[in-house]
Each structure stands twice: as C-alpha cells, then as structure tokens.
Amino acid sequence: MKNMKVFLLSLLCICSLRAEPPFWGTIFIDPDIIKPSDPSAYLSLKDSGQGRRTMYDRRENNWVILNPYLFNATYKDGLKIEVQVNPEFGNADDARKEAEKYAYVIGQLTTALRRDVETVWIHKGTNPFGGGNNNLLIHTGQAVKYINDGILEETFEHEATHTSLDSRHAKKAKWIAAQNADGEFISNYAKDYPNREDLAESYLPYFAIRYRPDRISKSLTKKIKQTIPNRIKYFDSLALDMYPVIKREAPRLNQLFYSEEKQLLTISWNSQVGAKYIIQSSSDFSVWKTVMFHLIADTGLSSVGFKWDRKVNTQEYYRVGLE
Numbered sequence: 504m505k506n507m508k509v510f511l512l513s514l515l516c517i518c519s520l521r522a523e524p525p526f527w528g529t530i531f532i533d534p535d536i537i538k539p540s541d542p543s544a545y546l547s548l549k550d551s552g553q554g555r556r557t558m559y560d561r562r563e564n565n566w567v568i569l570n571p572y573l574f575n576a577t578y579k580d581g582l583k584i585e586v587q588v589n590p591e592f593g594n595a596d597d598a599r600k601e602a603e604k605y606a607y608v609i610g611q612l613t614t615a616l617r618r619d620v621e622t623v624w625i626h627k628g629t630n631p632f633g634g635g636n637n638n639l640l641i642h643t644g645q646a647v648k649y650i651n652d653g654i655l656e657e658t659f660e661h662e663a664t665h666t667s668l669d670s671r672h673a674k675k676a677k678w679i680a681a682q683n684a685d686g687e688f689i690s691n692y693a694k695d696y697p698n699r700e701d702l703a704e705s706y707l708p709y710f711a712i713r714y715r716p717d718r719i720s721k722s723l724t725k726k727i728k729q730t731i732p733n734r735i736k737y738f739d740s741l742a743l744d745m746y747p748v749i750k751r752e753a754p755r756l757n758q759l760f761y762s763e764e765k766q767l768l769t770i771s772w773n774s775q776v777g778a779k780y781i782i783q784s785s786s787d788f789s790v791w792k793t794v795m796f797h798l799i800a801d802t803g804l805s806s807v808g809f810k811w812d813r814k815v816n817t818q819e820y821y822r823v824g825l826e
C-alpha cells in the first residue's frame with residue numbers, strides 16, 4: 504500500500520511538470536521582437552477638432568462620455584484610425600503629440616493586426632492597455648513603463664491581436680483543435696484565460712520565431728516551438744497581410760542551376776524572413792502553372808530544387824513570387 508502511494512505521487516509530479524507554461528506572460532519574453540527603429544506604415548495625422556465620444560477608461564473601470572481631441576491617422580496600406588485623446592491633456596498641441604507618438608508605433612503593426620482598429624483611446628494613468636472593441640486603449644503612465652522595459656511595441660502586438668484576430672480565429676474549430684493537440688499553453692496568462700488570452704499570448708511568440716528569429720535566443724525559439732507546434736502551424740496556414748514587416752516587393756532571383764546528372768533544377772532567390780513564396784512555370788509567358796507554393800523563408804536566401812528533364816521540357820520559364 505505504501506509503495507502504491509509513492510507511485511501515484513510521482514505520476515502526479517510528472518503531470519504537473521508537463522503542464523507548466525514556460526512563461527508567465529508573453530509580452531515580456533524579449534523587448535527586441537519589434538524595435539523602435541523598425542519600419543512603420545504610418546503616413547500622417549490630421550486634426551479633426553473635438554467631439555463627443557464614448558471611451559473606456561480603466562481608471563474608472565467603466566465607459567465614459569467625453570469631448571476628446573480627435574485626429575485622423577492614415578497609413579500607407581490605406582487603413583485609417585481615429586485617435587481620441589482625453590481632454591485632460593489640456594490643449595490640442597499636447598494632445599497631438601500623444602496621438603502622433605502612438606499612431607507611429609501602431610503603424611509598426613502589420614496590416615493584418617491593424618485592419619479592425621478603427622479608434623484609439625488615449626488617457627493618462629498607470630493602467631493596463633486594452634484591445635478589442637475595434638480599438639486600442641492606451642494609458643500614458645503605463646506606456647512610460649512599457650517604453651522603459653522596451654515592450655511598448657510587443658504590448659500593442661498583443662492588444663491588436665485581440666482587436667483583429669480574436670473575432671476571426673479564437674472560436675474556429677481548427678484553432679481549438681490546435682490548442683488541444685498542443686496540450687500546453689505558452690504562458691500562465693493564456694492558461695488561466697484560454698478563450699480570451701490564448702490567441703493573443705501565442706501570436707507574439709509565433710511572430711518572433713517566424714519573422715524575427717535572429718532577434719531572440721535559440722533557447723527561447725526552442726521553448727516556443729516545443730510548446731505550441733500546432734498553433735504555429737495554424738498561424739502559418741493563414742494568409743495574413745504582413746506589411747510593413749514583409750514588404751510588397753518582387754523577390755530577386757539569385758541563381759538558377761541545372762544538374763544534368765541529377766536532372767535537378769535549383770532556384771535560389773533573395774527572400775524576406777517569414778514571407779511565403781510561390782514558384783510558377785510557363786512555356787509561353789501566358790499560362791503559368793504553380794510548381795511549388797507556401798514556401799516559408801527562414802533565411803534571407805531561399806532555394807528549392809525539383810526534378811526537371813531538359814529533353815522533355817525544352818523551353819520552360821520560371822518565376823518566383825510572394826504568395
């Protein structure tokens with residue numbers, strides 16, 4: 504009987520070790536996933552006077568009706584955001600400075616994350632940021648803390664995932680299947696709120712390993728890949744518009760090499776890390792057929808080889824493009 508108890512105890516121990524997430528929260532895992540010097544899609548800001556708006560204020564833990572300073576921010580991908588600055592900032596000039604500062608950082612988010620952001624609320628106070636409601640909620644006292652820790656951009660990425668990806672994916676059967684298949688959570692925060700926080704907690708680490716692998720440590724990459732492999736596959740399967748992280752420019756061909764002996768054609772091109780590529784072929788420049796697709800670049804130089812018989816394919820042209 505005594506032996507039995509020991510056996511059960513050690514089993515329990517193994518179980519709890521397996522289920523413990525590697526991080527408490529993912530906005531803190533690395534401050535350089537997005538850097539202040541990274542490109543922004545931000546274009547301009549236009550004053551739009553003041554107007555009555557309903558905003559959420561975490562200091563009140565409630566909705567408030569105010570007469571905020573209004574600014575229309577425009578982005579290079581055509582998206583627009585109305586920035587609403589609490590009148591407590593005193594005058595339009597000071598309000599504009601706040602609006603400009605955050606409109607730029609929000610422009611560092613991809614089109615996919617900004618697409619449902621219609622408004623931004625800016626208040627004073629040291630309260631957590633928020634996402635959802637087609638909005639991003641900012642408290643400037645808290646922003647100072649995030650800036651000091653280098654995680655302002657990472658926090659926006661988390662919050663904008665709530666705004667633009669939650670409604671599209673959090674309840675999808677394939678996402679839930681991925682959560683179940685992984686059987687673990689990337690953070691305690693995700694584990695405690697699996698329906699509300701898991702997608703936002705998982706997306707930033709995914710973004711880091713896929714688009715900024717050279718900025719995070721090998722051990723961090725390994726932990727992320729080991730903990731949420733199925734969620735990573737889920738994100739990979741989406742056609743997310745990654746501008747301005749991935750620039751919309753045609754890839755430059757680096758080398759075309761044919762091995763007569765192996766009957767193998769190898770194409771290499773200068774790639775953007777994380778971007779998805781497609782290879783097509785044509786014999787007449789009019790009808791193009793897809794040879795390979797969904798080739799995700801993990802370095803700045805990608806290459807693929809495929810069987811090719813010079814005697815059969817006497818004249819064949821190839822092109823590489825962004826998917």
Ligand SMILES: [Zn+2]
Pocket residue numbers: 661662665699700703
């Ligand atoms: Zn969240």
